[in-house]
Amino acid sequence: MTTDMEKIVLDHGSGGKAYFRLISDLLVPSFDNPILARLDDSAVLDVGKNRLAFSTDTYVVDPIFFPGGNIGDLAVNGTVNDLAMSGAVPRYLSLGLILEEGFPTDDLEKILRTMKNAAAKADVLIVTGDTKVVPRKAADKIYINTSGIGIIPDGLNISGHNARCGDKIIISGTIAEHGIIILIQREKIEFESEITSDTAPLNSMVQRIIQASDGIHALRDPTRGGVGTTLNEIAIQSNIGIDIYEESIPVKEEVAAVCRLLGIDPLYVANEGRLIAFVSPDHVEKVLDAIRRCEHGKDAAIIGEVTSGHAGKVRMKTRIGGLRIVDMLTGEQLPRIC
Ligand code: MG
Numbered sequence: 001m002t003t004d005m006e007k008i009v010l011d012h013g014s015g016g017k018a019y020f021r022l023i024s025d026l027l028v029p030s031f032d033n034p035i036l037a038r039l040d041d042s043a044v045l046d047v048g049k050n051r052l053a054f055s056t057d058t059y060v061v062d063p064i065f066f067p068g069g070n071i072g073d074l075a076v077n078g079t080v081n082d083l084a085m086s087g088a089v090p091r092y093l094s095l096g097l098i099l100e101e102g103f104p105t106d107d108l109e110k111i112l113r114t115m116k117n118a119a120a121k122a123d124v125l126i127v128t129g130d131t132k133v134v135p136r137k138a139a140d141k142i143y144i145n146t147s148g149i150g151i152i153p154d155g156l157n158i159s160g161h162n163a164r165c166g167d168k169i170i171i172s173g174t175i176a177e178h179g180i181i182i183l184i185q186r187e188k189i190e191f192e193s194e195i196t197s198d199t200a201p202l203n204s205m206v207q208r209i210i211q212a213s214d215g216i217h218a219l220r221d222p223t224r225g226g227v228g229t230t231l232n233e234i235a236i237q238s239n240i241g242i243d244i245y246e247e248s249i250p251v252k253e254e255v256a257a258v259c260r261l262l263g264i265d266p267l268y269v270a271n272e273g274r275l276i277a278f279v280s281p282d283h284v285e286k287v288l289d290a291i292r293r294c295e296h297g298k299d300a301a302i303i304g305e306v307t308s309g310h311a312g313k314v315r316m317k318t319r320i321g322g323l324r325i326v327d328m329l330t331g332e333q334l335p336r337i338c
Contacts, residue, residue, distance in 0.1 A: 009332075015224025015270070016329025020233070039237065040160050041082040041220060044152065051154075053088035055079055056147035058096075062336040064111070064141055066185050068177075068196030071144055072111035074272060074338060076118035076126075077201045078223070079146040084203040085219040085275065087158040087210055088150030090122060095129035096145035101136045111142065122201035124148065150203075156210065162217040163238035167306040168284040170277045172205065172291050173198065173299045174250040175227055179269035180258050182337055191261075193254050198296070200273030205294040212290035215283030221275050224337060225329045228267035230276055231304075231314045232328045238278075242314040244304030244326070267316075268329045270337045278306065 011018040028036055035043050042055035059075040076093065083090040095115070099108070119126050177198040184191055202221065209216060218238065222230035227249070235242050251259075251266050259266045273296055279287045284302060291297035314326040 010335045011332045013335060014329055014332040016229050016268070016331070017327075018330070019225070020328060038159065038161065041085040042088065042150070044086055044159075051152040053083045053086040053090075053150040053152055054147070055082040056145065057082060058143060058145040059338060060140075060143050060336050061182065061338050062140065063182075063185050064107070066197055067181055069199040070111055070114055071142060072114035073118035074197075074199050075144040075146045076115050076122060076124070077199050077272060078338060079148040080122040080124060080201045080203055081221045081273075081275070083148050083150035084201075084206040085158070085221055086150075086152055087156040087206060087216075087219070088152045089207065090124045090148055090150040090203050092127045093119065093124050093146050093148045095126050096147075097129070097131045098139050098143040099131065099133045100139045100141050101133055103141055108142070118201070122203055153210070158216055158219050160218050160220060160234045160237040163234050163240050163278040163306055164217060165240060165306050165308050166281050167217055167278040168281050168302050169231070169242065169244065169304040169306070170279060170284065170288055170291065171222075171227065171250065171301055171303050172202070172275045172277070172294075172297050173273070174252045174255070175222070175271055175274060176251060176255050176259065176266035176269035178272040179226070179334065179337055180255050182270075183262070183264075183334055184258065186334070189258075189262075191258060193258070195252070195254055195258070198271055198273035200296045202273065202275050202296070205275065205291060205297055208294060209277065209287050209290045213279065213283040213287050215280035216277055216287065217280065218278040219275055222271050224270050226266070226268040226270060227276065228265070228314070228326045229329045231326065234276075234278065235314050236312050238306075239311050241307040241310035241312070242304055243307050244314065244316050246316055246318045248301050248303045250299045250301050264333065267326060268333060272338060281305075
């Protein structure tokens with residue numbers, strides 16, 4: 001092991017710098033293979049004549065019910081979205097449940113109903129599963145794992161490795177809503193707000209933009225670690241520089257207000273129904289237009305571009321005209337966000 005970490009700390013689950021190191025220093029070398037080493041949102045597998053996307057994710061969000069959703073639709077949408085980020089059409093999901101002894105059956109039924117509806121909306125089937133129950137305090141209420149398979153349309157090659165100089169960067173909507181509503185609920189912050197989680201399936205949006213344009217190079221959903229961390233991942237994977245413009249990044253006023261109040265940068269707050277697209281410059285208007293026509297895309301905006309300099313780094317032009325480096329998230333802002 002090429003790492004000096006002695007014990008796992010919460011920061012290793014943040015989605016940021018420590019998490020990235022845990023994965024690259026310990027997990028990837030443990031199973032060393034070229035499919036895993038790509039580190040996209042889903043593995044891409046050649047099976048017979050088909051190319052499949054395969055992805056897994058575990059959901060430990062606390063609280064399990066929150067404005068805009070619950071752990072159930074989060075678990076369906078999250079895996080659907082990770083499949084969709086390779087351009088795949090998600091088809092089948094598995095469901096792994098870990099339940100704490102004493103968990104109310106009513107709550108479980110409610111969560112399963114939500115999952116059924118979310119699966120129907122995303123047009124996927126939950127086709128296999130597993131259930132474990134552990135003694136009180138051995139887990140907290142409920143954890144859910146979903147894995148998924150999708151089919152990648154012929155000829156499509158969308159990956160975090162494929163962003164290139166000149167690409168424009170689109171965000172599909174306002175940022176930071178999921179993380180902020182979880183924070184408000186968890187910390188019981190007294191704040192009158194209409195904020196709800198943005199959890200949503202993005203697969204139909206992805207299919208629409210693929211149909212609209214063959215100039216989409218990279219897609220990613222900025223979940224844990226937020227937009228700031230996601231852009232850093234792609235800057236590293238594609239070995240490109242990124243410039244973003246603070247004034248173009250859409251943030252709802254009340255989300256911005258909570259961020260100011262708590263001293264949080266919305267660039268590092270989790271989203272669960274947004275995507276970032278790297279698009280060739282001559283295609284950007286039609287992709288933006290296609291996203292804006294989608295149910296969750298009306299606030300889409302171009303937030304930056306890929307530059308020839310500062311490979312592997314993200315810079316932001318601030319509202320007041322300054323320039324600052326946007327690093328990966330360091331330190332755990334809020335564990336159990338998803
Ligand atoms: Mg993802």
